[in-house]
Amino acid sequence: MGSSSDAKSLNRLREIVVAESGIQLGNEKDQLVLTRIGRLLRRLGHETLEAYLAHVETDRTGAARSDLVDAVTTNVTSFFRExxxxxxxxxxxxxxxxxxxxxxxxxxxxxxxxxxxxxxxxxxxxxxxxxxxxxxxxxxxxxxxxxxxxxxxxxxxxxxxxxxxxxxxxxxxxxxxxxxxxxxxxxxxxxxxxxxxxxxxxxxxxxxxxxxxxxxxxxxxxxxxxxxxxxxxxxxxxxxxxxxxxxxxxxxxxxxxxxxxxxxxxxxxxxxx
Missing domain, CATH: 3.40.50.150 (Vaccinia Virus protein VP39)
Known part of the structure; x- marks a missing residue:
């Protein structure tokens, strides 16, 4: 990620995730987020993060937002943890x-x-x-x-x-x-x-x-x-x-x-x- 449009798209992504789930994604997680979102982009046929986010924001069913949050959240657990x-x-x-x-x-x-x-x-x-x-x-x-x-x-x-x-x-x-x-x-x-x-x-x-x-x-x-x-x-x-x-x-x-x-x-x- 190097362009200003990429940075703006990542900021939009963070805003969507916070609004949807309350989860705060710091800048240090950018590469992890991009890797995970890349799988969604390929599956849905979007060439850019900007195009994918436009899809998320216009999807009235809410399913795209749910899929986005699901993709970027970490699920770490184990039996009898703590x-x-x-x-x-x-x-x-x-x-x-x-x-x-x-x-x-x-x-x-x-x-x-x-x-x-x-x-x-x-x-x-x-x-x-x-x-x-x-x-x-x-x-x-x-x-x-x-x-x-x-x-x-x-x-x-x-x-x-x-x-x-x-x-x-x-x-x-x-x-x-x-x-x-x-x-x-x-x-x-x-x-x-x-x-x-x-x-x-x-x-x-x-x-x-x-x-x-x-x-x-x-x-x-x-x-x-x-x-x-x-x-x-x-x-x-x-x-x-x-x-x-x-x-x-x-x-x-x-x-x-x-x-x-x-x-x-x-x-x-x-x-x-």
Whole structure:
């Protein structure tokens, strides 16, 4: 990229991505963005970034904007990433939630589930702590901005290299090898405890009931401060009193005007009153 028109096109692209998703793309990511967008240009037959962006801006269906955001966003995740969150959740379930005996299912929201490892890890950790019968009291909503990632979530198929962080006891119980491949499929019994939905954290949230825990890990770092504050405020509103918020290892609510209680690094609790 060297011309002023290229620079202007990249600025337009950043503006579209921010408006659509809140994700901030710094100049240091220009080459990565151009590489990823180049694949879209070739597939759609556009010769220049400017021509492609004209297509995005005139597409009334919104599909082109969604495809653009999907192309430039990074989906990095793994099973049991940041394991202290799952340890905390399992102990919480076995003590606090078990003692309260909720009359309704306990609801957990994986708000940026990527390719599905997070919600499946949540359920594996809970079942290992509580047993399969008790797991029926839990429902996990898993949402993501990327429709491409949600397709992978629903397939629930992962290559052998990706399942290594899963404890052996969970691998044996919840994963089945796919004959003729180096991949494994998550058990249907576990899949049925998750509801996968497409959702933009900057858009409307159609869920009507509150959640007992929300996972939003390594997402806030891509937003500017005002957007972070708006999203955290909305999480607070959607958490039941005493509900927990889990965020990423490089994120913090320090300095936010909010009613969260600090429990441990990256773990917060909505104050009960």
């Amino acid at each position: 394991p202290h969150h799952f340890q905390h959740l399992a102990k919480l379930a076995a003590s606090e939630w078990q003692a309260e005996r909720h009359p309704e299912p306990i609801r957990i929201w994986s708000s940026a589930c990527s390719s599905g490892q997070e919600p499946y890890s949540i359920l594996m950790a809970l079942e290992r702590q509580l047993g399969e019968a008790e797991l029926r009291r839990y429902l996990v909503l898993a949402t993501d901005l990327s429709k491409r990632m949600l397709v992978r979530c629903q397939r629930a198929v992962y290559p052998e290299r990706e399942i290594q962080p899963i404890p052996p006891i969970d691998r044996q119980r919840w994963l089945s090898p796919i004959p003729g491949s180096n991949s494994y499929r998550v058990s249907p019994a576990l899949q049925q405890r998750v509801r996968f939905r497409h959702l933009n954290l900057l858009g409307s949230w159609p869920m009507k009931r509150s959640f007992d825990a929300i996972f939003c890990r390594n997402v806030l770092i891509y937003f500017d401060r005002p957007t972070q504050e708006r999203v955290v405020k909305r999480f607070h509103e959607r958490l039941a009193p005493g509900g927990y918020l889990y965020i990423g290892h490089s994120e913090s609510l320090s300095g936010f005007a909010n009613d969260f209680e600090f429990i441990a690094p990256t773990i917060y609790r909505r104050k009960s009153a």
